[in-house]
Amino acid sequence: MASHFIEEIIEQDLESGKHESIHTRFPPEPNGYLHIGHAKAICLNFGLAEKFGGLCNLRFDDTNPTKEEQEYIDSIKEDVRWLGFDWEDREFYASDYFDQLYAWAEKLVSDGKAYVDELSADEIRDYRGTLTEPGKPSPWRDRPAEESLDLLRRMREGEFPDGSKVLRARIDMAAGNLNMRDPVMYRILHARHHRTGDDWCIYPMYDWAHGQSDSIEGITHSLCTLEFEDHRPLYEWFIEQLGIFPSRQIEFSRLNLSHTIMSKRKLLRLVQEGHVTGWDDPRMPTLSGMRRRGYPPEALRDFVDRVGVTKQESVIEFALLEHCIRDVLNREAQRRLAVLDPLKVVIENYPEEQVEELEAVNNPEDDAAGTRVVPFSRELYIDRADFMEEPPKKFFRLAPGREVRLRWGYFVTCTDVIKDGEGNVLELRCTYDPETRGGQAPDGRRVKGTIHWVSAPHALDAEVRLYEHLFDREDPNETDEGQDFLANLNPNSLDVRTGCKLEPSLAEAKPGERYQFERVGYFCADSKDSAPGKPVFNRTATLRDTWAKMQRKTEE
Numbered sequence: 001m002a003s004h005f006i007e008e009i010i011e012q013d014l015e016s017g018k019h020e021s022i023h024t025r026f027p028p029e030p031n032g033y034l035h036i037g038h039a040k041a042i043c044l045n046f047g048l049a050e051k052f053g054g055l056c057n058l059r060f061d062d063t064n065p066t067k068e069e070q071e072y073i074d075s076i077k078e079d080v081r082w083l084g085f086d087w088e089d090r091e092f093y094a095s096d097y098f099d100q101l102y103a104w105a106e107k108l109v110s111d112g113k114a115y116v117d118e119l120s121a122d123e124i125r126d127y128r129g130t131l132t133e134p135g136k137p138s139p140w141r142d143r144p145a146e147e148s149l150d151l152l153r154r155m156r157e158g159e160f161p162d163g164s165k166v167l168r169a170r171i172d173m174a175a176g177n178l179n180m181r182d183p184v185m186y187r188i189l190h191a192r193h194h195r196t197g198d199d200w201c202i203y204p205m206y207d208w209a210h211g212q213s214d215s216i217e218g219i220t221h222s223l224c225t226l227e228f229e230d231h232r233p234l235y236e237w238f239i240e241q242l243g244i245f246p247s248r249q250i251e252f253s254r255l256n257l258s259h260t261i262m263s264k265r266k267l268l269r270l271v272q273e274g275h276v277t278g279w280d281d282p283r284m285p286t287l288s289g290m291r292r293r294g295y296p297p298e299a300l301r302d303f304v305d306r307v308g309v310t311k312q313e314s315v316i317e318f319a320l321l322e323h324c325i326r327d328v329l330n331r332e333a334q335r336r337l338a339v340l341d342p343l344k345v346v347i348e349n350y351p352e353e354q355v356e357e358l359e360a361v362n363n364p365e366d367d368a369a370g371t372r373v374v375p376f377s378r379e380l381y382i383d384r385a386d387f388m389e390e391p392p393k394k395f396f397r398l399a400p401g402r403e404v405r406l407r408w409g410y411f412v413t414c415t416d417v418i419k420d421g422e423g424n425v426l427e428l429r430c431t432y433d434p435e436t437r438g439g440q441a442p443d444g445r446r447v448k449g450t451i452h453w454v455s456a457p458h459a460l461d462a463e464v465r466l467y468e469h470l471f472d473r474e475d476p477n478e479t480d481e482g483q484d485f486l487a488n489l490n491p492n493s494l495d496v497r498t499g500c501k502l503e504p505s506l507a508e509a510k511p512g513e514r515y516q517f518e519r520v521g522y523f524c525a526d527s528k529d530s531a532p533g534k535p536v537f538n539r540t541a542t543l544r545d546t547w548a549k550m551q552r553k554t555e556e
């Protein structure tokens with residue numbers, strides 16, 4: 001069954017026999033890293049091909065030689081693969097088609113459907129008119145086809161400087177749609193291209209390259225975001241004039257996410273001005289940043305699914321994305337004990353040199369994950385937040401005279417609080433009940449709190465990075481006058497904790513491995529800064545599901 005309007009169109013096209021099979025494409029411009037918005041386009045294009053037994057190409061839209069780099073191409077390929085999609089041998093480049101595009105341009109000129117214009121860029125803009133006023137024709141618009149052809153060839157030969165001439169389609173200077181007022185097809189740009197080198201000094205504009213590339217590849221359904229709706233008549237005009245395979249453009253609304261920007265230009269600024277450590281900074285909305293942060297690719301695919309495909313503009317709550325992340329990690333991440341803000345605890349009645357190996361369940365959601373052992377000894381660390389000297393009513397964790405359960409361990413009772421001269425708590429003294437090993441009292445007495453802990457002499461000292469939204473405004477582009485989006489950067493987006501105490505098994509964590517630190521959150525071993533035996537952890541998400549809470553509230 002069709003789950004959105006594009007699937008409906010495809011089903012009809014297959015039923016009517018218009019197409020025997022479908023062919024889509026994902027067409028990134030290699031001028032930056034992919035972000036979560038691109039994930040929507042990737043999942044849509046590759047997903048439809050999968051669902052309907054068709055094919056999806058990866059096509060680099062590399063028509064702008066000055067902004068494109070191999071680094072971006074490599075990162076895009078890595079990200080698409082990571083999301084779980086495969087373009088097999090169908091890796092294409094718009095630049096593969098430069099010869100064909102040029103030949104077609106000559107044909108349009110010969111047919112009187114394109115001409116070389118010598119107005120400057122500013123003049124072209126002035127002549128174009130506005131939504132309420134028709135444009136006026138360039139004085140070169142009606143020059144003979146042979147003259148345009150000669151000039152086009154000389155443009156290509158490199159006779160003219162940048163900006164001195166352009167090739168324009170000859171359509172309608174009075175068209176209601178500004179895109180149809182003789183759009184530019186080629187501009188002169190004496191620049192080296194990453195694939196074609198110095199072969200060309202004229203480069204095709206997006207509208208001229210894109211639809212023709214679709215057609216050459218036999219793309220049946222060319223999916224793009226709504227801002228291209230007004231370009232569709234032009235897309236169709238070129239295809240019609242050339243009489244080539246009629247790819248069909250269909251628009252859908254782009255993904256917008258709260259607290260997030262997706263413009264590559266702005267993301268580039270964050271990188272270049274050092275507001276983040278790079279495109280793959282775990283706070284970035286890029287796929288490489290999310291990967292490093294610990295977001296599982298299946299969670300991103302699930303998220304995109306839930307967002308759906310429509311023509312309605314909307315902003316999706318970041319909390320929904322995090323909900324999808326937790327959903328996967330709750331099922332799959334192994335549990336570990338970790339103390340981020342350590343407070344020493346000495347168990348006075350525990351034998352000095354004794355060490356016990358306690359059995360801990362790796363994942364209560366998955367029996368197959370088995371168990372591991374964690375060492376227990378006389379000196380432990382607990383999280384500072386799990387102790388209060390004067391606990392308020394609903395605080396069920398450790399307090400003077402209070403008994404709590406140590407996860408997978410024993411019941412302990414706080415007997416003494418050691419402080420420095422200024423009253424800061426330095427250490428707690430406790431006793432334990434040897435009968436409660438594993439967390440149950442044979443006499444049936446209960447405790448209200450269970451807290452996590454790590455054995456002090458065995459603890460792995462580690463750096464842990466806590467992240468918050470990179471922007472503290474829901475819409476980072478909403479700014480006071482005279483400011484730009486950078487004013488909305490969240491000064492607390494990164495909190496580096498050193499001296500965290502982790503259970504020793506985490507020394508073996510491999511870069512990219514994800515865990516739930518019990519009661520603390522989901523964490524991922526950083527893929528760049530971890531060293532063998534010395535992982536650095538990134539917080540992927542907290543345990544609080546604000547999305548579920550928001551849902552409950554709206555239901556009420």
Ligand code: ATP
Pocket residue numbers: 026027028029030036037038040041061223224225253254255256262263264265
């Ligand atoms: P920018 O405007 O920031 O330069 P772009 O969106 O034009 O970036 P492209 O590399 O051209 O980036 O995008 C490749 C494909 O991804 C296009 O088909 C585009 O429509 C789609 N895409 C980009 N951003 C989003 C988004 N936020 N939601 C859905 N699809 C998107």
Ligand code: MG
Pocket residue numbers: 029
């Ligand atoms: Mg684009």
